[in-house]
Amino acid sequence: MFEITLIVVGKLKESFYISAAAEYEKRIKGYCQFRLIELPEVRLPENPSPAEITSALEKEANLILTKIPKGAWFCTLTPEGKMLSSETLADKLKEVKVSGKSSACFLIGSSFGMAQRLKDMADLKLSMSPMTFPHHLARIMVLEQLYRAEAIQAGSKYHK
Numbered sequence: 001m002f003e004i005t006l007i008v009v010g011k012l013k014e015s016f017y018i019s020a021a022a023e024y025e026k027r028i029k030g031y032c033q034f035r036l037i038e039l040p041e042v043r044l045p046e047n048p049s050p051a052e053i054t055s056a057l058e059k060e061a062n063l064i065l066t067k068i069p070k071g072a073w074f075c076t077l078t079p080e081g082k083m084l085s086s087e088t089l090a091d092k093l094k095e096v097k098v099s100g101k102s103s104a105c106f107l108i109g110s111s112f113g114m115a116q117r118l119k120d121m122a123d124l125k126l127s128m129s130p131m132t133f134p135h136h137l138a139r140i141m142v143l144e145q146l147y148r149a150e151a152i153q154a155g156s157k158y159h160k
Helices: 015-028 050-067 086-098 116-120 135-154
Strands: 001-010 035-041 071-082 101-109 124-127
Touching: 001 135, 015 035, 050 116, 071 116, 086 116, 086 135, 101 135, 116 124, 124 135
Parallel strands: 001 035, 001 101, 071 101, 071 124
Antiparallel strands: none
């Protein structure tokens, strides 16, 4: 069975985000194996310098690299990425599946983003929108879109 891994940097704190995430994780698992890996965000001072941010992102990248499943198709969520419709994302995941890959991995970096080297190694750089969203809401949006992509592939009535 195809496996989707979502790696996220940072913890959800608000109960409404936690509930929404749990609901979409449950729904995704009806279509594929799903694994969420939540990693800690490197602590930074109140007003970090660019060098402190870069250093923190590199430390996070070192840990992230140990969590990406070997041989997985890899997608980073980044503002400079490509915007896709839900149908196109579903088609992209279907292509990955028929290409012989057994897994896909999506990455949501910390509130400061992610190291450039992670973006450089991505098979796809994906943007949710040109708008800015709270970091925790972005996780819910990605979970919902992964569920929607799987539902589209299955011909479910969820996607209208």
